[in-house]
Amino acid sequence: MRNLIHSFLQLFYPHQCLGCGSDFLRLSHLLCSRCIHQLPETGFFEKAGNPVEKAFYGRLRVEKAAALYYFTKNSLVQGLMLQLKYRGNRNAGLFLGRMMGHAILSSGRFTDIDLLVPLPLNAKKQFKRGYNQAELICKGISEVCGIPLEVNTVVRKQFTESQTTQNRVARWLNMEGVFEVRFPDKLINKHILLVDDVMTTGATLEACGSYILSVPGVRLSIATAAYTI
Numbered sequence: 362m363r364n365l366i367h368s369f370l371q372l373f374y375p376h377q378c379l380g381c382g383s384d385f386l387r388l389s390h391l392l393c394s395r396c397i398h399q400l401p402e403t404g405f406f407e408k409a410g411n412p413v414e415k416a417f418y419g420r421l422r423v424e425k426a427a428a429l430y431y432f433t434k435n436s437l438v439q440g441l442m443l444q445l446k447y448r449g450n451r452n453a454g455l456f457l458g459r460m461m462g463h464a465i466l467s468s469g470r471f472t473d474i475d476l477l478v479p480l481p482l483n484a485k486k487q488f489k490r491g492y493n494q495a496e497l498i499c500k501g502i503s504e505v506c507g508i509p510l511e512v513n514t515v516v517r518k519q520f521t522e523s524q525t526t527q528n529r530v531a532r533w534l535n536m537e538g539v540f541e542v543r544f545p546d547k548l549i550n551k552h553i554l555l556v557d558d559v560m561t562t563g564a565t566l567e568a569c570g571s572y573i574l575s576v577p578g579v580r581l582s583i584a585t586a587a588y589t590i
């Protein structure tokens with residue numbers, strides 16, 4: 362009976378696994394369970410001193426840091442990121458977030474997080490894309506872990522037209538460094554998990570994280586969906 366219903370739904374709502382094209386997957390899922398199991402997990406959430414934590418040594422005072430999957434070229438993880446960032450596929454963000462949520466729960470190391478904060482996108486980019494992908498990832502994490510998210514407190518500063526022309530070089534040098542904590546009260550004495558899609562050099566996370574750490578009593582951890590080797 363279930364198969365019959367499945368076939369019926371497939372007729373009207375064709376839905377295929379993003380990885381292998383199989384149509385045997387739940388309607389709300391992007392990947393079939395076989396492809397989900399084949400995603401290259403890093404195991405970083407459980408591991409103290411993992412490469413993401415090491416990347417911030419001496420740069421940013423982070424409690425814990427981790428990334429869920431390895432990001433490699435022409436991989437399924439790259440495919441998910443493409444869907445999320447350029448194809449308007451919001452489900453890709455929610456899916457990655459939920460997977461991160463499960464990793465957070467089973468790690469036992471990220472148990473005292475109070476708030477999720479998505480790395481803010483600049484307003485222009487967000488308008489063009491229609492959403493901030495890091496926020497969707499946070500929503501997925503929140504669904505699984507029940508940790509609330511805070512979206513309007515940490516923002517990217519906007520430049521006026523005149524500032525754009527006047528300070529072009531200065532702006533270029535500071536490109537990653539223009540954040541603002543708008544309502545510091547909301548973060549005081551909290552353990553914040555700053556979330557982004559992919560960790561490469563970590564420069565943007567470092568810049569944003571240093572603003573968050575300027576709030577009294579704040580502790581900071583970092584999590585991303587993927588990590589480039």
Ligand SMILES: [Zn+2]
Nearest residue numbers: 378381393396
């Ligand atoms: Zn598949």
